Amino acid sequence: MAGHPDLAEMRERYARIEARRGVSAIDGLVLLAGLYAAISPWVVHFSTSSPELRANNLIIGLALVAIGLGLALAPERMYRMSGIISVIGVWMVISPWVVTVGHTATRGLIWNNVLIGAVCCMLGLAAIGMVRQSTRSPGTGG
Numbered sequence: 001m002a003g004h005p006d007l008a009e010m011r012e013r014y015a016r017i018e019a020r021r022g023v024s025a026i027d028g029l030v031l032l033a034g035l036y037a038a039i040s041p042w043v044v045h046f047s048t049s050s051p052e053l054r055a056n057n058l059i060i061g062l063a064l065v066a067i068g069l070g071l072a073l074a075p076e077r078m079y080r081m082s083g084i085i086s087v088i089g090v091w092m093v094i095s096p097w098v099v100t101v102g103h104t105a106t107r108g109l110i111w112n113n114v115l116i117g118a119v120c121c122m123l124g125l126a127a128i129g130m131v132r133q134s135t136r137s138p139g140t141g142g
Contacts, residue, residue, distance in 0.1 A: 026127050027072040030085060033123065034064025037092065037116050044112045052099045053109060057116075060088060060095075064120065071127070082127035089120030 036043075038061025041054040067085060070078040092113045096105040 024072070026123055026130070027068055027075070029068075030071060030120075030123050030127075031065055031068030033116060033119050034061045034066075034068055037061030037064055040112050040116065044108050046109055050100050050103050050105065050109065052103075053096060053105065053113075056095050056099045057092075057113070060092060064088060079127060079131050082131060083124060085127060086121045086124030089117040089122075089124060092117030092120060 038058050040046075040061070041057050046054050046057075064085070067078070067081075067088075071082065094117075096110045096113050100109075
């Protein structure tokens, strides 16, 4: 095996896979946050007076699921776009007031979206931090 022509390439590939272990946790957590956001209208029992917020959470949740799958399946392409997770998190926080114009959002709806938004913001910031750390060249110091 020591004389195999692809040995250096295989070692580099295994090193990249090993370095990506923490990133896999973010992929899975984004996927789970998206699944919860999509089903949350039925879990939290959104009232019938806010069908707009129900549709909002379903669409945003499915978008997060797609982003989570993209991060897991094509990380080289998707991690540069991981900042969108934080933007979605901010939208989830403000959406009970923006989407339910003319209706009153219940306390449960507001807390549900604020918690989902906070989790998404943290995951997005963690992903951005990993991207910055991985693109930093070793000799530049920053």
